[in-house]
Amino acid sequence: MNKRNMTRQLICLSFIVCQLLLSVVLTACSSDNDSSTPAPVETAIVETLNVDVIMPVEVRSMWQSAIDLAIANIEAAQKNLPKQVKLNLRYHDESASDLEQTVYSLCYPKEGDDTCHLILGPYRSSMAEMVLANAAQRRVPVMMPDVTSDEVQRIMDGKPYAWFMTESDVTACEAFMNLGSSNSIRNAALIYSNDRYGNSFRNWFGYMATEFGVNVDPYFLRSYKSGQDMTDIFEQIEKAAADKGESCMVLIAVSSDNDYKQLIKQAIAARDRMGILDSWSSLVTYFVSDVGDSPAVYSAGLPLYGLSPAAATMSGFDTYYYSLYKENAPNGAAQVYDALMIAALGAAKRAGNPSGPDQLILDGEKVEYRDEPYGPNLSDWMRALVADKSGTVTTWTVDGLNKAFRLLSQGQNPNLTGATGKLLFDSKMHNTILQTTYWLWMTSGEGERLPLITFSTHGDDGQVATLPTWEWQKRNRQDFEDVHVDHDLPYVKDHWALVVSPSTTWANYRHQADVLAVYQTLRQHGYDDDHIVLICEDNLANAPENKYPGKVYVDNPTTSGGSFSDDDNVRKNAVVDYHFTDLQMDDIRKIILGDTDGGRLPQVLRTTAESNLFIFWSGHGADGRGMCWSDGSGSEVFTGERMRDILKELNDRDGYRRCMLAIETCFSGLIGEAIVGLPDVVAITAANTVEPSKADVHNRELGVFLSNAFSRAFRISINNDPEITLRDLFYNLARTTTGSHVTLYNDVNYGSVYSLNAGDYFPE
Numbered sequence: 001m002n003k004r005n006m007t008r009q010l011i012c013l014s015f016i017v018c019q020l021l022l023s024v025v026l027t028a029c030s031s032d033n034d035s036s037t038p039a040p041v042e043t044a045i046v047e048t049l050n051v052d053v054i055m056p057v058e059v060r061s062m063w064q065s066a067i068d069l070a071i072a073n074i075e076a077a078q079k080n081l082p083k084q085v086k087l088n089l090r091y092h093d094e095s096a097s098d099l100e101q102t103v104y105s106l107c108y109p110k111e112g113d114d115t116c117h118l119i120l121g122p123y124r125s126s127m128a129e130m131v132l133a134n135a136a137q138r139r140v141p142v143m144m145p146d147v148t149s150d151e152v153q154r155i156m157d158g159k160p161y162a163w164f165m166t167e168s169d170v171t172a173c174e175a176f177m178n179l180g181s182s183n184s185i186r187n188a189a190l191i192y193s194n195d196r197y198g199n200s201f202r203n204w205f206g207y208m209a210t211e212f213g214v215n216v217d218p219y220f221l222r223s224y225k226s227g228q229d230m231t232d233i234f235e236q237i238e239k240a241a242a243d244k245g246e247s248c249m250v251l252i253a254v255s256s257d258n259d260y261k262q263l264i265k266q267a268i269a270a271r272d273r274m275g276i277l278d279s280w281s282s283l284v285t286y287f288v289s290d291v292g293d294s295p296a297v298y299s300a301g302l303p304l305y306g307l308s309p310a311a312a313t314m315s316g317f318d319t320y321y322y323s324l325y326k327e328n329a330p331n332g333a334a335q336v337y338d339a340l341m342i343a344a345l346g347a348a349k350r351a352g353n354p355s356g357p358d359q360l361i362l363d364g365e366k367v368e369y370r371d372e373p374y375g376p377n378l379s380d381w382m383r384a385l386v387a388d389k390s391g392t393v394t395t396w397t398v399d400g401l402n403k404a405f406r407l408l409s410q411g412q413n414p415n416l417t418g419a420t421g422k423l424l425f426d427s428k429m430h431n432t433i434l435q436t437t438y439w440l441w442m443t444s445g446e447g448e449r450l451p452l453i454t455f456s457t458h459g460d461d462g463q464v465a466t467l468p469t470w471e472w473q474k475r476n477r478q479d480f481e482d483v484h485v486d487h488d489l490p491y492v493k494d495h496w497a498l499v500v501s502p503s504t505t506w507a508n509y510r511h512q513a514d515v516l517a518v519y520q521t522l523r524q525h526g527y528d529d530d531h532i533v534l535i536c537e538d539n540l541a542n543a544p545e546n547k548y549p550g551k552v553y554v555d556n557p558t559t560s561g562g563s564f565s566d567d568d569n570v571r572k573n574a575v576v577d578y579h580f581t582d583l584q585m586d587d588i589r590k591i592i593l594g595d596t597d598g599g600r601l602p603q604v605l606r607t608t609a610e611s612n613l614f615i616f617w618s619g620h621g622a623d624g625r626g627m628c629w630s631d632g633s634g635s636e637v638f639t640g641e642r643m644r645d646i647l648k649e650l651n652d653r654d655g656y657r658r659c660m661l662a663i664e665t666c667f668s669g670l671i672g673e674a675i676v677g678l679p680d681v682v683a684i685t686a687a688n689t690v691e692p693s694k695a696d697v698h699n700r701e702l703g704v705f706l707s708n709a710f711s712r713a714f715r716i717s718i719n720n721d722p723e724i725t726l727r728d729l730f731y732n733l734a735r736t737t738t739g740s741h742v743t744l745y746n747d748v749n750y751g752s753v754y755s756l757n758a759g760d761y762f763p764e
Contacts, residue, residue: 044078048086049347049378050114051340052106054121054131056094058257062294063145065325066333070340077401083409085347087340094122100130107134116140117378118343120336124255125149125196132162137371141379143343145335146290146309148172149200153432158700160429161379163342165335165420166309167436169200169253169289173208175307175438175455176287180249181212185285187246189220189237191230191263193254198223201253201289202623203739206691210741214249216690218624218667226259234270241283242274253289257296260288264300264445279303279445293331299447306449309335310439312421313454317396328451331439338418341396345404345416346382353381354411360384362430383430386423388413421456487679489657493610495763497522497532498592502580502619502638503631504537506545509552509704510695512536514618514664514711516570517554521715522614525722526764529575533591533603535583538576547701554707554715556699577603585629585638589646593655609654614662614761618711621665621692628665640674647678656680658750660761664711666692672745682750684730686710687740694739709737722762726753 053060053067071087078084092102106116119142122131128147135142136159143163147153150170156162180188190205192198202221209216217240222233234250241248252263267286276282279302286304288297293308308331311317317337321329350357358375360367362384367376394404394414404414416423426432437456443449499519503511519534540552552571553564566572578587578601590597591604592615607613620632626639643661650656661683663671668685675683686693686708695705696712713736717729724732726744730753733742747753 044080044082044084046084046086047347047351048088049117049343051087051089051118051120051343052116053089053091054094054099054103054119054127055123059094059123060091062330063333063336066321066329066336067340069321069324070337073396073398073401074341074344076398078405081405081409083348083351085344085351087344089120094124094127099127100134103131103134107138107140117347118143120145120339120343122147125152125200126255128152128196129155132156132159135161139369139373139377139379141343141377141382143339145339146332148290149196150203151200152196154695155698157432157698158429160383160431161377162431163339163379163382164432165339166332167433169197170204170208171436172289172307172438173201173204174211175440176249176251177208177212177214178455179305179440181214185214185247185249187215187217187241187244187248189217189222189248189250191222191224191233191250191252191254193259194223194225195255197255197291198253201251203692203694205251206688207740210688210691218690221623221690223623224254224259224263226256227262229266230263231266231269231273234267235273238270238274238276238282238284245283247283247285249285249287251287251289252292255291257291257294260292260294260297261300264297264302264304268302290331293441293449295447298443298445298449300445302445303443304445305440305442307438307440307455308332309420310437310454311419312437312456315396315417315419315421317419328449334419337396338420338423341401341418342382342386342416342423343378345401345408345414346378346385348405348408349385349413350376350378350381352408352411362387379431383425385413386416386425387430389415391415393417489680490610492612492657492760493608495527495531495612495614495761496605496607497527497614497616497761498588498605499532499534499536500580500588500615500617500619501536502627502629504539504580505631506540506543507704508620508631509540509702510697510707510711511618511620511664512538512540513552513554513570513706514708515616516552516574517707517715518616518618518711519574520570520572521718521762525718525762532575533577533605534575535578535580535591536576537580538571539579541571545702553699554697554712556697556706585636585642588638589642589649592646593650593653607650607655609657611656612760613656613659615659616662616664618664618708621667621670621687623667624670625667626670627663627668640671643671644674644678647675647681651678651680658682658760660684660758662714664693664708664714668693669743669745672743676746677749678746679749680751681746682726683745684714684726684733685743685745686737688743691740694737696738709739710742713737713742718758718762721758722764723757723759725755725757729758 109115119140122128123146125147128144132142139161141161145165148166148169150168153164153168188209192202206216220237237250254260288304288306290308293306311334317334318329360376360380367380391413394400395417396419407414421435424434426434437454439451440453441449441451499515501511501515515536522532541550551569553568554570557564590601594604594606596602596604617627620628622628622637625637629636629638659681663685666687667689668687669689672683672685675681694709696709697706699706713733717724717732730744
């Protein structure tokens with residue numbers, strides 16, 4: 001399908017949706033009307049909430065109309081009610097140099113200062129962690145309309161004060177790939193800013209491309225820094241599409257209008273070099289993420305498609321907004337409106353609670369805290385508000401809000417529906433939204449934006465549904481032949497293992513924890529220390545950040561509020577052979593080949609043709625290069641070619657019978673691809689060549705991830721069944737490792753994955 005036809009179809013779909021919307025919107029603002037409005041009262045009791053709004057000046061300008069509308073509707077809905085909530089907004093520039101000090105002052109006010117009851121913002125994902133860290137101890141609720149970094153949302157999972165009003169960029173990546181795939185786009189490229197926001201797209205772009213069958217050349221996954229010239233990259237993308245005769249989508253996900261304008265200018269320059277005078281004749285289509293939804297980008301001179309969080313189609317919010325302001329609601333406006341609405345209603349729920357403001361039952365349990373403030377705070381009442389869906393349905397309109405306030409004054413909870421839809425939040429903490437509607441829009445590059453059609457993960461109200469992201473059952477795309485490889489192998493005599501983590505910092509706790517846990521698994525399955533070479537920095541147990549001196553954990557306690565047991569300590573009795581920083585990269589080669597380097601490396605692998613060798617590596621990976629020889633800077637990389645050369649040399653010496661590599665790094669498929677062709681070697685990797693692997697098991701108390709998703713799944717599978725076939729091991733890992741595609745490499749040179757099993761490496 002060419003781009004003109006795709007656009008024509010989308011416009012038609014948009015027209016149908018708009019007609020349906022217009023048929024219901026006229027009743028959307030009056031459907032909650034109720035004649036039983038209480039009689040006027042002489043004096044109302046007013047509770048004032050100080051709401052500190054943190055956003056860049058230009059974003060405040062973009063969202064001001066939505067803010068004003070929310071304040072006006074909240075005020076009008078409470079007219080004549082005996083107890084009222086007033087929102088007092090105080091604005092702060094997110095770009096100010098002293099923002100961190102400002103946020104600290106809000107969360108820890110001096111005596112005599114007005115209390116900050118709630119923070120609306122920040123706008124940027126890169127600022128969210130700082131704001132949330134300051135809000136943590138006092139549990140000041142932070143409502144973030146458009147903070148979409150997947151890492152920020154995952155790290156803050158379980159924090160009762162951290163409110164995310166838009167799904168993470170995982171969903172946006174999914175929607176982009178869904179759109180591209182459904183329109184026969186077979187290739188994709190990504191230009192992303194090297195920050196929390198851009199890296200969120202980088203983390204999921206390759207994964208979603210794999211899910212939807214879209215090809216990604218690792219060379220066209222490019223990090224961008226402000227001021228960098230990417231014209232050559234754009235030209236190469238255009239040329240590759242022209243040479244193949246295949247369409248390509250380029251997603252630009254950067255953090256500012258100025259960066260978008262610069263990149264668009266460079267893309268136009270690349271087309272000029274190629275002699276492409278009519279943009280519609282190019283096989284390359286450019287998309288921008290939600291930050292690119294701005295007038296400066298619309299008029300930058302390049303036809304674009306974009307995807308932005310919006311109101312639910314059938315809520316009527318977009319049409320009502322247009323009728324008031326004669327312009328389309330900007331991205332995130334509905335999320336801002338709902339955030340302020342939830343804050344006001346949460347305060348009203350607290351005021352109307354029959355048992356008083358300090359008695360709250362949420363999910364069947366009384367809300368209590370060990371630290372001040374001891375009782376439930378505003379965030380808890382807001383969570384209780386949206387958690388209960390059993391009451392009377394109310395909407396975001398003035399009449400709907402009036403009904404909601406009246407129900408709350410009577411001790412009843414409304415089933416709240418907002419501008420963004422049904423306001424379904426996660427079942428654990430009730431503060432991370434589960435449903436986001438996105439507008440797909442386009443611009444000719446001459447200043448106008450045309451909304452086309454809406455996407456969402458749920459597909460309600462006539463919207464186009466994408467696949468559920470976080471809870472889906474992973475599809476397994478890898479098929480195997482039942483091959484028979486006979487290399488006349490001798491009977492296995494002994495087993496050896498090399499276990500490596502190149503990480504040294506507390507923030508990368510999970511890498512060392514994983515190798516210590518694998519070490520313990522090997523010991524449980526018959527290895528003695530003489531047959532394991534364990535390489536890690538071993539600086540976690542006694543790190544100053546460690547609240548459990550001498551101990552390292554890889555899983556959270558199994559019971560809520562429980563404590564770690566001594567048996568959970570994966571550092572216990574571990575014999576570390578080498579601290580990582582004491583080694584050079586070539587020392588790995590020497591250790592694998594049994595070279596003690598004159599006694600400098602006393603513990604090496606002494607394998608023979610009768611030895612099975614297991615290699616486990618957990619660390620960072622460099623995009624397009626291999627395993628980082630560091631904490632992830634990528635300045636030195638242990639490439640797949642280096643690993644292949646070492647194993648080939650070992651094979652030439654008859655130095656192994658069979659060998660398995662289990663690689664837990666981003667882009668670990670690069671290692672798997674490199675060893676293809678070697679006899680009797682198999683590699684199972686956490687990710688394919690174009691996607692990162694994912695951290696898992698975050699511990700709030702320690703402030704770190706304890707494990708990686710693949711490593712954890714690998715250990716569980718082996719401990720449950722050490723003789724699991726390689727085929728079943730692969731499918732177990734593929735099914736239970738979220739966020740990356742576990743891949744098995746070189747099975748055709750190894751043997752039948754249906755009959756060979758992990759017992760070759762975990763014998764007892």
